Amino acid sequence: MGVSDRRTRHRVNLRREILDAASQLFVEEGYQRVTMRRIAERIEYSPTTIYLYFKDKAELFQAICEETFSQLTGTLERLEAAPGTPLAHLREGLQTYIDFGLQHPAHYAATFLRTTKGGEASHYDGSIGARAVDTLRQRAAACVESGDIHTTNIDMTTQALWASIHGLTALLTTEHGFPFVAPKVLIDHLLDVLIAGLRSQIAAPRTSPPRPAHTPKPFSFID
Amino acid sequence: MGVSDRRTRHRVNLRREILDAASQLFVEEGYQRVTMRRIAERIEYSPTTIYLYFKDKAELFQAICEETFSQLTGTLERLEAAPGTPLAHLREGLQTYIDFGLQHPAHYAATFLRTTKGGEASHYDGSIGARAVDTLRQRAAACVESGDIHTTNIDMTTQALWASIHGLTALLTTEHGFPFVAPKVLIDHLLDVLIAGLRSQIAAPRTSPPRPAHTPKPFSFID
DNA sequence: ACCCATGGCGTAACGCTGTTAACTATATGA
DNA sequence: TCATATAGTTAACAGCGTTACGCCATGGGT
Known part of the structure; x- marks a missing residue:
């Protein structure tokens, strides 16, 4: 049991390391400019290791x-x-x-x-x-x-x-x-x-005049 | 001279085509999701042609x-x-x-x-x-x-x-x-x-109280 | 003591991106 | 007719997020 405790402790620690390194990078350079490879470089692990702890880049960032x-x-x-x-x-x-x-x-x-x-x-x-x-x-x-x-x-x-x-x-x-x-x-x-x-x-709870005509077209948004 | 006029007219037209196609795509799907290749596909030109009319993706979008x-x-x-x-x-x-x-x-x-x-x-x-x-x-x-x-x-x-x-x-x-x-x-x-x-x-031009202590740390931004 | 399964991690690769270098074909001006 | 400029293409590069897969040390079962 003590061994598996140490295992999970390691897991938690590495997760923290990732969070800390990524957080610092994100704050310094913003989401887009930070790459998974650079985060991995910081913690001296391979890029794919991060995916063992976070589903993807978005989830990592959201956790932070x-x-x-x-x-x-x-x-x-x-x-x-x-x-x-x-x-x-x-x-x-x-x-x-x-x-x-x-x-x-x-x-x-x-x-x-x-x-x-x-x-x-x-x-x-x-x-x-x-x-x-x-x-x-x-x-x-x-x-x-x-x-x-x-x-x-x-x-x-x-x-x-x-x-x-x-x-x-x-x-x-x-x-x-x-x-x-x-x-x-x-x-x-x-x-x-x-x-x-x-x-x-x-x-005077109703200050606004009955709003002039000026009806905007129904907008079609996205992003 | 008439020929070179036609040339520049073509240039202007193609530029317009790019702008229109790109604009529609950007509105529909947002900046990040639209790729230069997809814009090129729309106007039925090769992706690199766009670069003859706009320095890069950012400049194209800014023009729009x-x-x-x-x-x-x-x-x-x-x-x-x-x-x-x-x-x-x-x-x-x-x-x-x-x-x-x-x-x-x-x-x-x-x-x-x-x-x-x-x-x-x-x-x-x-x-x-x-x-x-x-x-x-x-x-x-x-x-x-x-x-x-x-x-x-x-x-x-x-x-x-x-x-x-x-x-x-x-x-x-x-x-x-x-x-x-x-x-x-x-x-x-x-x-x-x-x-x-x-x-x-x-x-009452000065409504605000002399602001409580609550001094935030000088922030270090970016992005 | 051996074997095998499992977990933790790395290597290589895929498909995609924006962008550039190098090439071709066309049409112009001398 | 020949050189030159223009407009466009093809191929490629470097980088991205992400995944498939292989390796190896460890742990428990026998």
């Missing part, structure tokens, strides 16, 4: 992303316990989300900037990204309950918030070369606008 | 994106002439931007979801994406001038708006499988919140 993202959800859930008003909690959650994306751009991109193929419609329940979004939803719901904000649909509001902070994170991490104002300032401003916008909906 | 995006900037500039308040103009501009992304997800993704490599920092001045953003800036500036909104930095506000609508566009086009509320509703809501948020800044 899930590990990284569990840090985010962990941080978000820990913030829950901290003192503060629901509105402050919400703001901190949004802030944390953005900061996370800026600190882990490769993993963030892999999880949320992946141009998924049209056919499959990957199952989202329990997905690592969905969990992070869900914590934001809880914060928003708390604000509704405390009367700080009002909305006709909490999911709608959560998704609008998510879209905004996702967009900022995506732009800041991918659009280098664009002359952005200082990130801190930009982030603060966006959060100001969003929260002010949500709060103002208390008084 | 620029054509498509010029439609967006064209639409945006035409909207300028339409009657309406500055605020309505701004909203229409944001709306148009999102609709465009939903109608041309592949081109949008190629232009704005491209995970650019860290080193080069592509020149953004005059870039096709930057032009679209610039029209949004003009609309926002008009709102400031008319007194509809207030901001300490028009670039900051433009970028915050851009980030939000980019995020929504990106999520709606890439995150299939996620249970979004109806796109129309979601878009309207986001625009409501954003514009309400900007308007409320007139009365």
Whole structure:
């Protein structure tokens, strides 16, 4: 038994080695530029060995992303316990989300900037990204309950918030070369606008005019 | 001379054929899944012929994106002439931007979801994406001038708006499988919140508390 | 003590990719 | 008519993710 224990320990260790080496490479150079052969070179094994531990390159990368993202959800859930008003909690959650994306751009991109193929419609329940979004939803719901904000649909509001902070994170991490104002300032401003916008909906929940004609053609997407 | 005219006409035509065939394929299947060989097959030429007209796959795709995006900037500039308040103009501009992304997800993704490599920092001045953003800036500036909104930095506000609508566009086009509320509703809501948020800044330009400690590590990005 | 099965890993290869070098055929201008 | 330029093709290269297969040390059964 002790022998087979040592065996499985070795298995686990090698799996960890692969994860660590691959993670570092992915962060440094991005998904596409990293090859299975280069990962193998790092750990001084043959390329095919990786396939004994991971089905393919995508699964390897997803495993890494899930590990990284569990840090985010962990941080978000820990913030829950901290003192503060629901509105402050919400703001901190949004802030944390953005900061996370800026600190882990490769993993963030892999999880949320992946141009998924049209056919499959990957199952989202329990997905690592969905969990992070869900914590934001809880914060928003708390604000509704405390009367700080009002909305006709909490999911709608959560998704609008998510879209905004996702967009900022995506732009800041991918659009280098664009002359952005200082990130801190930009982030603060966006959060100001969003929260002010949500709060103002208390008084006037329907600001929008009955939307002009301007009907876009039904779009045919993919990738 | 007439002969060389015919020659160049042929050149232009073939270039068009390549652009059209490639565009259709890219839209249908996305950048990665389309190969030079398949494009060549479509137009019934050898793969290498494409390289007589475009430096490489990336340049071919960028040419397509620029054509498509010029439609967006064209639409945006035409909207300028339409009657309406500055605020309505701004909203229409944001709306148009999102609709465009939903109608041309592949081109949008190629232009704005491209995970650019860290080193080069592509020149953004005059870039096709930057032009679209610039029209949004003009609309926002008009709102400031008319007194509809207030901001300490028009670039900051433009970028915050851009980030939000980019995020929504990106999520709606890439995150299939996620249970979004109806796109129309979601878009309207986001625009409501954003514009309400900007308007409320007139009365209270500094809503944000002096930001809690929570300093994120300086991030080391790439990809 | 022997044998065989199993697990862990490497070698070689397949089919694919973007791209380039070298070649051919056609048509032009002198 | 001959040289030259142009437009296109064929063949190949280097690299990719991935798989089929062979090797060898170890472990348990007899």
